[in-house]
Amino acid sequence: MPFVNIRITREGATREQKEQLIEGVTNLLVDVLGKNPKTTFVIIDEVETDNWGVGGESVTTLRART
Amino acid sequence: MPFVNIRITREGATREQKEQLIEGVTNLLVDVLGKNPKTTFVIIDEVETDNWGVGGESVTTLRART
Amino acid sequence: MPFVNIRITREGATREQKEQLIEGVTNLLVDVLGKNPKTTFVIIDEVETDNWGVGGESVTTLRART
Amino acid sequence: MPFVNIRITREGATREQKEQLIEGVTNLLVDVLGKNPKTTFVIIDEVETDNWGVGGESVTTLRART
Amino acid sequence: MPFVNIRITREGATREQKEQLIEGVTNLLVDVLGKNPKTTFVIIDEVETDNWGVGGESVTTLRART
Amino acid sequence: MPFVNIRITREGATREQKEQLIEGVTNLLVDVLGKNPKTTFVIIDEVETDNWGVGGESVTTLRART
Numbered sequence: 205m206p207f208v209n210i211r212i213t214r215e216g217a218t219r220e221q222k223e224q225l226i227e228g229v230t231n232l233l234v235d236v237l238g239k240n241p242k243t244t245f246v247i248i249d250e251v252e253t254d255n256w257g258v259g260g261e262s263v264t265t266l267r268a269r270t
Numbered sequence: 271m272p273f274v275n276i277r278i279t280r281e282g283a284t285r286e287q288k289e290q291l292i293e294g295v296t297n298l299l300v301d302v303l304g305k306n307p308k309t310t311f312v313i314i315d316e317v318e319t320d321n322w323g324v325g326g327e328s329v330t331t332l333r334a335r336t
Numbered sequence: 337m338p339f340v341n342i343r344i345t346r347e348g349a350t351r352e353q354k355e356q357l358i359e360g361v362t363n364l365l366v367d368v369l370g371k372n373p374k375t376t377f378v379i380i381d382e383v384e385t386d387n388w389g390v391g392g393e394s395v396t397t398l399r400a401r402t
Numbered sequence: 403m404p405f406v407n408i409r410i411t412r413e414g415a416t417r418e419q420k421e422q423l424i425e426g427v428t429n430l431l432v433d434v435l436g437k438n439p440k441t442t443f444v445i446i447d448e449v450e451t452d453n454w455g456v457g458g459e460s461v462t463t464l465r466a467r468t
Numbered sequence: 469m470p471f472v473n474i475r476i477t478r479e480g481a482t483r484e485q486k487e488q489l490i491e492g493v494t495n496l497l498v499d500v501l502g503k504n505p506k507t508t509f510v511i512i513d514e515v516e517t518d519n520w521g522v523g524g525e526s527v528t529t530l531r532a533r534t
Numbered sequence: 535m536p537f538v539n540i541r542i543t544r545e546g547a548t549r550e551q552k553e554q555l556i557e558g559v560t561n562l563l564v565d566v567l568g569k570n571p572k573t574t575f576v577i578i579d580e581v582e583t584d585n586w587g588v589g590g591e592s593v594t595t596l597r598a599r600t
Contacts, residue, residue, distance in 0.1 A: 205527070241326050261421065296458035307457050388576070405509060
């Protein structure tokens with residue numbers, strides 16, 4: 205019964221891509237640890253770029269400069 | 271000073287229901303562990319059904335099929 | 337399929353008390369939101385008092401002073 | 403490569419304030435632990451006051467009464 | 469710069485299996501979303517079975533009965 | 535009433551350093567957002583290097599090679 209939380213910046217991930225993440229990480233837990241997929245939960249959090257920082261500045265600022 | 275994070279799918283929980291969750295889980299921590307309710311925090315995260323996976327597929331897909 | 341994460345300081349919660357927390361919070365989600373208990377997950381994290389801060393100091397320091 | 407998650411109520415934090423939080427907490431990890439800022443991540447979650455509880459009631463209710 | 473948190477029960481996952489989880493989930497984020505692996509973080513939390521609940525009881529109790 | 539979770543690898547942070555992190559991040563929230571320090575919580579999670587991945591490999595492997 206694993207629980208996986210994936211956090212990415214909100215920059216246009218499609219529903220299909222999110223389905224692929226859910227399916228892929230569930231299969232990974234089945235393959236590596238023999239976990240039951242029926243009780244494997246995955247939650248994807250999409251975070252605004254203003255609210256995600258790396259290197260001491262927000263991703264919004266980082267994207268604007270590069 | 272417990273901290274509780276409740277994650278549910280975003281499917282119409284009302285403000286009253288969320289108040290009941292907050293009150294109920296706070297009382298539980300008082301009753302079972304003698305915690306001080308004043309410093310008990312509860313955060314409810316409501317997650318889009320596209321972003322919650324179980325059994326290798328999103329809840330959106332699961333709800334559409336069943 | 338709710339997911340609940342309860343964080344408390346590691347100060348001697350017994351196995352019975354943890355069972356009561358798990359049962360109580362699961363029942364709460366059934367009662368308030370009609371959730372299925374079979375797919376309700378609860379994870380309790382017990383945190384060392386050195387690693388939990390409130391009011392700008394650790395709980396270890398707070399407990400020593402009061 | 404520290405990871406910091408700051409959770410606050412959604413009550414009007416500006417982009418500048420969020421930049422200050424990201425910069426400040428990154429500098430703190432550099433100063434105290436000698437961490438590399440380039441691989442220091444900060445995520446700020448802003449939570450609706452209906453969804454944040456303290457003392458057994460939501461912050462919405464608390465703010466309305468006080 | 470995704471962040472992934474995998475939570476599993478502490479039931480003997482080996483270092484090799486944890487390496488496979490880290491590599492697999494990082495590759496998944498590269499393949500599906502084109503993310504940079506160098507800034508992809510994965511944290512695995514292993515949780516005692518006393519502290520993980522499903523269906524209103526701990527995994528310790530569940531394992532003992534089945 | 536902010537809640538801050540700091541996650542670092544378990545590589546010898548002292549109690550004094552953890553006190554400095556708690557004090558520093560609490561002061562930051564007071565200074566930037568005017569938050570009340572008394573209801574500011576900080577939790578530090580120290581994660582084994584086997585369980586923290588970056589660039590598709592564990593920090594244990596990364597440290598051994600560099």
